[in-house]
Amino acid sequence: MNPSRRGLILGAGAASLAGPTLAQTDGLVLNGRFVQGGFAMGRAAPRAIVFVNGEALTTASAAGLFVVGFDRDAPPYVDIEVHAGNSVGGRVARRTLTVAPGSFPSTRINGLPQSTVEPSDPALLARIQQEIALKTEGFASRADADDFRSGFAWPLDAYRVTSRWGSQRVLNGTPARPHYGIDLAAPAGSPIRAPADGIVTFARPGMHFEGGLTLIDHGQGLITAYLHQSRIEVLPTQRVARGTIIGRVGATGRATGPHLCWRMKWRDRNCDPSLLIGQNAPENS
Structure with a gap:
Protein backbone atom coordinates (compact mmCIF):
# COMPACT_ATOMS: atom_id res chain seq x y z
CA MET A 1 0.00 0.00 0.00
CA VAL A 99 7.18 10.49 8.56
CA ALA A 100 7.46 7.92 5.77
CA PRO A 101 10.02 8.48 2.97
CA GLY A 102 8.73 9.74 -0.35
CA SER A 103 9.42 8.31 -3.81
CA PHE A 104 10.90 10.90 -6.16
CA PRO A 105 11.78 9.83 -9.71
CA SER A 106 14.14 11.64 -12.05
CA THR A 107 12.72 13.37 -15.13
CA ARG A 108 14.37 14.93 -18.18
CA ILE A 109 13.02 17.93 -20.08
CA ASN A 110 14.67 19.16 -23.26
CA GLY A 111 13.95 21.98 -25.66
CA LEU A 112 13.69 24.77 -23.09
CA PRO A 113 15.09 28.23 -23.91
CA GLN A 114 18.55 28.27 -22.37
CA SER A 115 17.77 31.60 -20.70
CA THR A 116 15.23 29.74 -18.51
CA VAL A 117 17.75 27.07 -17.52
CA GLU A 118 21.05 28.93 -17.03
CA PRO A 119 20.39 32.66 -17.42
CA SER A 120 23.53 34.78 -17.79
CA ASP A 121 22.46 38.17 -19.14
CA PRO A 122 23.00 40.79 -16.37
CA ALA A 123 19.72 42.56 -17.09
CA LEU A 124 17.83 39.27 -16.95
CA LEU A 125 19.56 38.27 -13.73
CA ALA A 126 18.55 41.60 -12.19
CA ARG A 127 14.96 41.02 -13.29
CA ILE A 128 14.98 37.55 -11.77
CA GLN A 129 16.18 38.94 -8.44
CA GLN A 130 13.39 41.52 -8.47
CA GLU A 131 10.84 38.81 -9.14
CA ILE A 132 12.26 36.67 -6.33
CA ALA A 133 11.68 39.59 -3.93
CA LEU A 134 8.09 39.95 -5.12
CA LYS A 135 7.39 36.23 -4.75
CA THR A 136 9.01 36.17 -1.31
CA GLU A 137 6.61 38.86 -0.15
CA GLY A 138 3.65 36.88 -1.47
CA PHE A 139 4.81 33.69 0.23
CA ALA A 140 5.36 35.57 3.51
CA SER A 141 1.59 35.89 4.03
CA ARG A 142 0.28 34.41 7.30
CA ALA A 143 -3.49 34.81 7.09
CA ASP A 144 -5.26 34.28 10.42
CA ALA A 145 -7.59 31.66 9.00
CA ASP A 146 -8.17 27.92 8.70
CA ASP A 147 -9.50 27.71 5.14
CA PHE A 148 -7.63 24.41 4.77
CA ARG A 149 -10.07 22.76 7.19
CA SER A 150 -12.34 21.27 4.51
CA GLY A 151 -9.54 19.90 2.37
CA PHE A 152 -8.75 20.60 -1.27
CA ALA A 153 -10.15 19.80 -4.69
CA TRP A 154 -8.19 19.48 -7.92
CA PRO A 155 -7.77 22.92 -9.55
CA LEU A 156 -8.64 21.61 -13.05
CA ASP A 157 -11.79 19.87 -14.22
CA ALA A 158 -9.82 17.59 -16.58
CA TYR A 159 -6.07 17.03 -16.70
CA ARG A 160 -3.27 14.54 -17.16
CA VAL A 161 -0.40 14.34 -14.66
CA THR A 162 2.81 14.76 -16.64
CA SER A 163 5.29 15.27 -13.81
CA ARG A 164 5.01 14.11 -10.22
CA TRP A 165 5.80 16.28 -7.26
CA GLY A 166 9.36 16.19 -5.94
CA SER A 167 10.97 14.67 -9.03
CA GLN A 168 14.63 15.38 -9.66
CA ARG A 169 14.83 17.51 -12.81
CA VAL A 170 17.40 17.42 -15.61
CA LEU A 171 16.78 20.44 -17.86
CA ASN A 172 18.42 20.54 -21.29
CA GLY A 173 20.87 17.99 -19.90
CA THR A 174 21.69 20.09 -16.81
CA PRO A 175 20.77 18.74 -13.34
CA ALA A 176 18.43 21.19 -11.59
CA ARG A 177 16.78 21.50 -8.18
CA PRO A 178 13.88 19.16 -7.46
CA HIS A 179 10.54 20.03 -9.03
CA TYR A 180 8.32 21.26 -6.21
CA GLY A 181 5.14 21.16 -8.25
CA ILE A 182 2.80 18.65 -9.80
CA ASP A 183 2.32 19.28 -13.54
CA LEU A 184 -1.23 18.93 -14.86
CA ALA A 185 -1.48 19.01 -18.67
CA ALA A 186 -4.70 20.50 -20.04
CA PRO A 187 -5.81 22.43 -23.14
CA ALA A 188 -4.75 26.06 -23.25
CA GLY A 189 -7.45 28.28 -21.81
CA SER A 190 -8.88 25.63 -19.48
CA PRO A 191 -10.24 27.25 -16.30
CA ILE A 192 -8.14 27.00 -13.15
CA ARG A 193 -10.25 26.89 -9.98
CA ALA A 194 -9.33 27.67 -6.40
CA PRO A 195 -9.06 24.27 -4.66
CA ALA A 196 -10.10 25.75 -1.31
CA ASP A 197 -11.12 29.09 0.16
CA GLY A 198 -8.36 31.62 0.63
CA ILE A 199 -6.90 35.07 0.03
CA VAL A 200 -4.88 35.96 -3.08
CA THR A 201 -1.47 37.22 -1.97
CA PHE A 202 0.15 37.57 -5.41
CA ALA A 203 -1.14 37.73 -8.98
CA ARG A 204 1.17 38.77 -11.79
CA PRO A 205 1.63 37.84 -15.47
CA GLY A 206 4.93 37.65 -17.33
CA MET A 207 7.21 36.20 -14.64
CA HIS A 208 10.41 34.91 -16.21
CA PHE A 209 10.24 31.34 -14.91
CA GLU A 210 6.60 31.04 -13.81
CA GLY A 211 4.84 33.08 -16.49
CA GLY A 212 1.41 34.02 -15.13
CA LEU A 213 1.63 33.33 -11.39
CA THR A 214 -0.98 33.43 -8.63
CA LEU A 215 -0.53 32.65 -4.91
CA ILE A 216 -3.38 31.90 -2.50
CA ASP A 217 -3.02 31.77 1.31
CA HIS A 218 -5.38 29.18 2.79
CA GLY A 219 -4.50 30.11 6.34
CA GLN A 220 -1.44 30.18 8.60
CA GLY A 221 0.98 30.39 5.66
CA LEU A 222 -0.33 27.35 3.77
CA ILE A 223 0.01 28.84 0.29
CA THR A 224 -0.72 27.31 -3.10
CA ALA A 225 0.86 28.54 -6.35
CA TYR A 226 -0.41 28.37 -9.94
CA LEU A 227 2.20 28.73 -12.68
CA HIS A 228 2.29 29.25 -16.48
CA GLN A 229 -1.16 30.83 -16.73
CA SER A 230 -2.22 32.43 -20.00
CA ARG A 231 -4.60 34.73 -18.12
CA ILE A 232 -5.04 35.70 -14.48
CA GLU A 233 -8.57 36.45 -13.32
CA VAL A 234 -8.07 37.52 -9.69
CA LEU A 235 -6.38 40.40 -7.89
CA PRO A 236 -4.11 40.58 -4.83
CA THR A 237 -6.03 40.74 -1.51
CA GLN A 238 -9.12 39.24 -3.19
CA ARG A 239 -10.86 36.53 -1.20
CA VAL A 240 -11.79 33.49 -3.27
CA ALA A 241 -14.08 30.57 -2.55
CA ARG A 242 -13.42 26.98 -3.48
CA GLY A 243 -14.31 26.54 -7.15
CA THR A 244 -13.75 30.20 -8.12
CA ILE A 245 -12.04 30.55 -11.50
CA ILE A 246 -8.70 32.23 -10.78
CA GLY A 247 -7.06 31.97 -14.20
CA ARG A 248 -6.53 29.96 -17.39
CA VAL A 249 -4.07 27.25 -18.36
CA GLY A 250 -1.20 28.44 -20.54
CA ALA A 251 2.41 27.81 -21.51
CA THR A 252 4.01 31.01 -20.28
CA GLY A 253 7.39 31.17 -18.56
CA ARG A 254 9.54 28.02 -18.50
CA ALA A 255 7.15 25.64 -20.20
CA THR A 256 7.17 23.47 -23.32
CA GLY A 257 3.38 23.16 -23.63
CA PRO A 258 0.12 24.16 -21.95
CA HIS A 259 -0.16 22.90 -18.40
CA LEU A 260 -0.64 24.00 -14.82
CA CYS A 261 2.24 23.59 -12.42
CA TRP A 262 0.52 23.41 -9.02
CA ARG A 263 2.67 24.05 -5.96
CA MET A 264 2.29 24.46 -2.22
CA LYS A 265 4.36 25.88 0.61
CA TRP A 266 3.80 25.81 4.33
CA ARG A 267 5.96 28.66 5.53
CA ASP A 268 9.35 27.83 3.94
CA ARG A 269 8.61 24.14 3.36
CA ASN A 270 7.66 22.79 -0.05
CA CYS A 271 4.73 20.35 0.10
CA ASP A 272 2.75 18.24 -2.36
CA PRO A 273 -0.67 19.90 -2.81
CA SER A 274 -2.24 16.75 -4.21
CA LEU A 275 -1.91 15.08 -0.79
CA LEU A 276 -4.55 17.45 0.63
CA ILE A 277 -7.20 16.36 -1.87
CA GLY A 278 -10.28 15.31 0.12
CA GLN A 279 -8.57 15.68 3.50
CA ASN A 280 -10.67 17.31 6.26
CA ALA A 281 -9.45 18.68 9.56
CA PRO A 282 -9.99 16.30 12.49
CA GLU A 283 -13.12 16.43 14.59
CA ASN A 284 -13.03 16.94 18.33
CA SER A 285 -11.70 14.00 20.30
Whole structure:
Protein backbone atom coordinates (compact mmCIF):
# COMPACT_ATOMS: atom_id res chain seq x y z
CA MET A 1 0.00 0.00 0.00
CA ASN A 2 1.21 3.51 -0.78
CA PRO A 3 2.22 4.97 2.62
CA SER A 4 0.74 8.37 1.75
CA ARG A 5 -2.69 6.70 1.46
CA ARG A 6 -2.67 5.16 4.91
CA GLY A 7 -4.17 6.70 8.01
CA LEU A 8 -2.84 6.90 11.57
CA ILE A 9 -2.76 4.86 14.74
CA LEU A 10 -1.65 5.77 18.21
CA GLY A 11 1.51 4.07 19.35
CA ALA A 12 3.70 4.43 22.40
CA GLY A 13 4.09 8.19 22.14
CA ALA A 14 4.38 8.11 18.35
CA ALA A 15 2.17 8.08 15.28
CA SER A 16 2.53 5.89 12.22
CA LEU A 17 0.61 5.61 8.96
CA ALA A 18 -2.10 3.05 9.66
CA GLY A 19 -5.43 4.33 11.09
CA PRO A 20 -7.93 7.21 10.69
CA THR A 21 -7.08 9.73 13.44
CA LEU A 22 -4.52 10.19 16.21
CA ALA A 23 -6.09 11.35 19.48
CA GLN A 24 -5.56 11.31 23.21
CA THR A 25 -7.40 12.72 26.21
CA ASP A 26 -5.17 15.82 26.32
CA GLY A 27 -7.26 17.58 23.66
CA LEU A 28 -4.81 17.27 20.75
CA VAL A 29 -6.18 15.47 17.67
CA LEU A 30 -4.14 14.92 14.49
CA ASN A 31 -4.68 13.47 11.06
CA GLY A 32 -3.03 13.91 7.66
CA ARG A 33 -0.53 12.31 5.31
CA PHE A 34 2.62 11.60 7.30
CA VAL A 35 5.04 11.31 4.42
CA GLN A 36 7.76 13.53 2.97
CA GLY A 37 5.93 16.30 1.14
CA GLY A 38 2.81 15.67 3.23
CA PHE A 39 1.21 17.38 6.20
CA ALA A 40 -0.55 17.06 9.53
CA MET A 41 -3.79 18.83 10.42
CA GLY A 42 -4.47 19.33 14.07
CA ARG A 43 -7.18 20.37 16.48
CA ALA A 44 -6.17 21.75 19.87
CA ALA A 45 -7.20 24.56 22.18
CA PRO A 46 -8.12 27.82 20.44
CA ARG A 47 -5.03 29.95 19.80
CA ALA A 48 -2.67 27.30 21.10
CA ILE A 49 0.97 27.84 20.19
CA VAL A 50 2.28 25.04 17.96
CA PHE A 51 5.92 23.93 18.20
CA VAL A 52 7.53 21.76 15.52
CA ASN A 53 10.77 20.07 16.55
CA GLY A 54 11.11 22.56 19.38
CA GLU A 55 10.48 25.70 17.34
CA ALA A 56 7.31 27.79 17.72
CA LEU A 57 6.07 27.99 14.14
CA THR A 58 2.33 28.68 14.13
CA THR A 59 -0.75 29.37 16.21
CA ALA A 60 -4.03 27.48 16.09
CA SER A 61 -7.07 29.35 14.79
CA ALA A 62 -9.96 30.58 16.90
CA ALA A 63 -11.51 27.15 16.28
CA GLY A 64 -8.32 25.43 17.46
CA LEU A 65 -7.26 24.22 13.98
CA PHE A 66 -3.71 24.25 12.63
CA VAL A 67 -1.64 22.69 9.86
CA VAL A 68 2.02 21.61 9.68
CA GLY A 69 3.80 20.80 6.44
CA PHE A 70 6.56 18.24 5.86
CA ASP A 71 9.03 19.12 3.13
CA ARG A 72 10.68 16.79 0.64
CA ASP A 73 13.61 16.15 2.98
CA ALA A 74 11.63 15.93 6.23
CA PRO A 75 13.30 13.78 8.91
CA PRO A 76 11.78 10.40 9.83
CA TYR A 77 10.43 11.75 13.13
CA VAL A 78 8.71 15.09 13.73
CA ASP A 79 7.72 16.34 17.19
CA ILE A 80 4.55 18.43 17.44
CA GLU A 81 3.86 20.17 20.74
CA VAL A 82 0.97 22.52 21.52
CA HIS A 83 0.75 24.94 24.42
CA ALA A 84 -2.82 25.88 25.33
CA GLY A 85 -3.76 29.35 26.47
CA ASN A 86 -1.47 31.09 23.95
CA SER A 87 1.35 30.79 26.47
CA VAL A 88 4.34 28.53 26.95
CA GLY A 89 3.13 28.15 30.53
CA GLY A 90 -0.22 26.69 29.50
CA ARG A 91 -1.35 23.07 29.22
CA VAL A 92 0.95 21.06 26.93
CA ALA A 93 0.21 18.16 24.59
CA ARG A 94 2.83 16.37 22.51
CA ARG A 95 3.07 13.86 19.66
CA THR A 96 5.99 12.33 17.81
CA LEU A 97 5.03 11.56 14.22
CA THR A 98 6.72 8.98 12.04
CA VAL A 99 7.18 10.49 8.56
CA ALA A 100 7.46 7.92 5.77
CA PRO A 101 10.02 8.48 2.97
CA GLY A 102 8.73 9.74 -0.35
CA SER A 103 9.42 8.31 -3.81
CA PHE A 104 10.90 10.90 -6.16
CA PRO A 105 11.78 9.83 -9.71
CA SER A 106 14.14 11.64 -12.05
CA THR A 107 12.72 13.37 -15.13
CA ARG A 108 14.37 14.93 -18.18
CA ILE A 109 13.02 17.93 -20.08
CA ASN A 110 14.67 19.16 -23.26
CA GLY A 111 13.95 21.98 -25.66
CA LEU A 112 13.69 24.77 -23.09
CA PRO A 113 15.09 28.23 -23.91
CA GLN A 114 18.55 28.27 -22.37
CA SER A 115 17.77 31.60 -20.70
CA THR A 116 15.23 29.74 -18.51
CA VAL A 117 17.75 27.07 -17.52
CA GLU A 118 21.05 28.93 -17.03
CA PRO A 119 20.39 32.66 -17.42
CA SER A 120 23.53 34.78 -17.79
CA ASP A 121 22.46 38.17 -19.14
CA PRO A 122 23.00 40.79 -16.37
CA ALA A 123 19.72 42.56 -17.09
CA LEU A 124 17.83 39.27 -16.95
CA LEU A 125 19.56 38.27 -13.73
CA ALA A 126 18.55 41.60 -12.19
CA ARG A 127 14.96 41.02 -13.29
CA ILE A 128 14.98 37.55 -11.77
CA GLN A 129 16.18 38.94 -8.44
CA GLN A 130 13.39 41.52 -8.47
CA GLU A 131 10.84 38.81 -9.14
CA ILE A 132 12.26 36.67 -6.33
CA ALA A 133 11.68 39.59 -3.93
CA LEU A 134 8.09 39.95 -5.12
CA LYS A 135 7.39 36.23 -4.75
CA THR A 136 9.01 36.17 -1.31
CA GLU A 137 6.61 38.86 -0.15
CA GLY A 138 3.65 36.88 -1.47
CA PHE A 139 4.81 33.69 0.23
CA ALA A 140 5.36 35.57 3.51
CA SER A 141 1.59 35.89 4.03
CA ARG A 142 0.28 34.41 7.30
CA ALA A 143 -3.49 34.81 7.09
CA ASP A 144 -5.26 34.28 10.42
CA ALA A 145 -7.59 31.66 9.00
CA ASP A 146 -8.17 27.92 8.70
CA ASP A 147 -9.50 27.71 5.14
CA PHE A 148 -7.63 24.41 4.77
CA ARG A 149 -10.07 22.76 7.19
CA SER A 150 -12.34 21.27 4.51
CA GLY A 151 -9.54 19.90 2.37
CA PHE A 152 -8.75 20.60 -1.27
CA ALA A 153 -10.15 19.80 -4.69
CA TRP A 154 -8.19 19.48 -7.92
CA PRO A 155 -7.77 22.92 -9.55
CA LEU A 156 -8.64 21.61 -13.05
CA ASP A 157 -11.79 19.87 -14.22
CA ALA A 158 -9.82 17.59 -16.58
CA TYR A 159 -6.07 17.03 -16.70
CA ARG A 160 -3.27 14.54 -17.16
CA VAL A 161 -0.40 14.34 -14.66
CA THR A 162 2.81 14.76 -16.64
CA SER A 163 5.29 15.27 -13.81
CA ARG A 164 5.01 14.11 -10.22
CA TRP A 165 5.80 16.28 -7.26
CA GLY A 166 9.36 16.19 -5.94
CA SER A 167 10.97 14.67 -9.03
CA GLN A 168 14.63 15.38 -9.66
CA ARG A 169 14.83 17.51 -12.81
CA VAL A 170 17.40 17.42 -15.61
CA LEU A 171 16.78 20.44 -17.86
CA ASN A 172 18.42 20.54 -21.29
CA GLY A 173 20.87 17.99 -19.90
CA THR A 174 21.69 20.09 -16.81
CA PRO A 175 20.77 18.74 -13.34
CA ALA A 176 18.43 21.19 -11.59
CA ARG A 177 16.78 21.50 -8.18
CA PRO A 178 13.88 19.16 -7.46
CA HIS A 179 10.54 20.03 -9.03
CA TYR A 180 8.32 21.26 -6.21
CA GLY A 181 5.14 21.16 -8.25
CA ILE A 182 2.80 18.65 -9.80
CA ASP A 183 2.32 19.28 -13.54
CA LEU A 184 -1.23 18.93 -14.86
CA ALA A 185 -1.48 19.01 -18.67
CA ALA A 186 -4.70 20.50 -20.04
CA PRO A 187 -5.81 22.43 -23.14
CA ALA A 188 -4.75 26.06 -23.25
CA GLY A 189 -7.45 28.28 -21.81
CA SER A 190 -8.88 25.63 -19.48
CA PRO A 191 -10.24 27.25 -16.30
CA ILE A 192 -8.14 27.00 -13.15
CA ARG A 193 -10.25 26.89 -9.98
CA ALA A 194 -9.33 27.67 -6.40
CA PRO A 195 -9.06 24.27 -4.66
CA ALA A 196 -10.10 25.75 -1.31
CA ASP A 197 -11.12 29.09 0.16
CA GLY A 198 -8.36 31.62 0.63
CA ILE A 199 -6.90 35.07 0.03
CA VAL A 200 -4.88 35.96 -3.08
CA THR A 201 -1.47 37.22 -1.97
CA PHE A 202 0.15 37.57 -5.41
CA ALA A 203 -1.14 37.73 -8.98
CA ARG A 204 1.17 38.77 -11.79
CA PRO A 205 1.63 37.84 -15.47
CA GLY A 206 4.93 37.65 -17.33
CA MET A 207 7.21 36.20 -14.64
CA HIS A 208 10.41 34.91 -16.21
CA PHE A 209 10.24 31.34 -14.91
CA GLU A 210 6.60 31.04 -13.81
CA GLY A 211 4.84 33.08 -16.49
CA GLY A 212 1.41 34.02 -15.13
CA LEU A 213 1.63 33.33 -11.39
CA THR A 214 -0.98 33.43 -8.63
CA LEU A 215 -0.53 32.65 -4.91
CA ILE A 216 -3.38 31.90 -2.50
CA ASP A 217 -3.02 31.77 1.31
CA HIS A 218 -5.38 29.18 2.79
CA GLY A 219 -4.50 30.11 6.34
CA GLN A 220 -1.44 30.18 8.60
CA GLY A 221 0.98 30.39 5.66
CA LEU A 222 -0.33 27.35 3.77
CA ILE A 223 0.01 28.84 0.29
CA THR A 224 -0.72 27.31 -3.10
CA ALA A 225 0.86 28.54 -6.35
CA TYR A 226 -0.41 28.37 -9.94
CA LEU A 227 2.20 28.73 -12.68
CA HIS A 228 2.29 29.25 -16.48
CA GLN A 229 -1.16 30.83 -16.73
CA SER A 230 -2.22 32.43 -20.00
CA ARG A 231 -4.60 34.73 -18.12
CA ILE A 232 -5.04 35.70 -14.48
CA GLU A 233 -8.57 36.45 -13.32
CA VAL A 234 -8.07 37.52 -9.69
CA LEU A 235 -6.38 40.40 -7.89
CA PRO A 236 -4.11 40.58 -4.83
CA THR A 237 -6.03 40.74 -1.51
CA GLN A 238 -9.12 39.24 -3.19
CA ARG A 239 -10.86 36.53 -1.20
CA VAL A 240 -11.79 33.49 -3.27
CA ALA A 241 -14.08 30.57 -2.55
CA ARG A 242 -13.42 26.98 -3.48
CA GLY A 243 -14.31 26.54 -7.15
CA THR A 244 -13.75 30.20 -8.12
CA ILE A 245 -12.04 30.55 -11.50
CA ILE A 246 -8.70 32.23 -10.78
CA GLY A 247 -7.06 31.97 -14.20
CA ARG A 248 -6.53 29.96 -17.39
CA VAL A 249 -4.07 27.25 -18.36
CA GLY A 250 -1.20 28.44 -20.54
CA ALA A 251 2.41 27.81 -21.51
CA THR A 252 4.01 31.01 -20.28
CA GLY A 253 7.39 31.17 -18.56
CA ARG A 254 9.54 28.02 -18.50
CA ALA A 255 7.15 25.64 -20.20
CA THR A 256 7.17 23.47 -23.32
CA GLY A 257 3.38 23.16 -23.63
CA PRO A 258 0.12 24.16 -21.95
CA HIS A 259 -0.16 22.90 -18.40
CA LEU A 260 -0.64 24.00 -14.82
CA CYS A 261 2.24 23.59 -12.42
CA TRP A 262 0.52 23.41 -9.02
CA ARG A 263 2.67 24.05 -5.96
CA MET A 264 2.29 24.46 -2.22
CA LYS A 265 4.36 25.88 0.61
CA TRP A 266 3.80 25.81 4.33
CA ARG A 267 5.96 28.66 5.53
CA ASP A 268 9.35 27.83 3.94
CA ARG A 269 8.61 24.14 3.36
CA ASN A 270 7.66 22.79 -0.05
CA CYS A 271 4.73 20.35 0.10
CA ASP A 272 2.75 18.24 -2.36
CA PRO A 273 -0.67 19.90 -2.81
CA SER A 274 -2.24 16.75 -4.21
CA LEU A 275 -1.91 15.08 -0.79
CA LEU A 276 -4.55 17.45 0.63
CA ILE A 277 -7.20 16.36 -1.87
CA GLY A 278 -10.28 15.31 0.12
CA GLN A 279 -8.57 15.68 3.50
CA ASN A 280 -10.67 17.31 6.26
CA ALA A 281 -9.45 18.68 9.56
CA PRO A 282 -9.99 16.30 12.49
CA GLU A 283 -13.12 16.43 14.59
CA ASN A 284 -13.03 16.94 18.33
CA SER A 285 -11.70 14.00 20.30
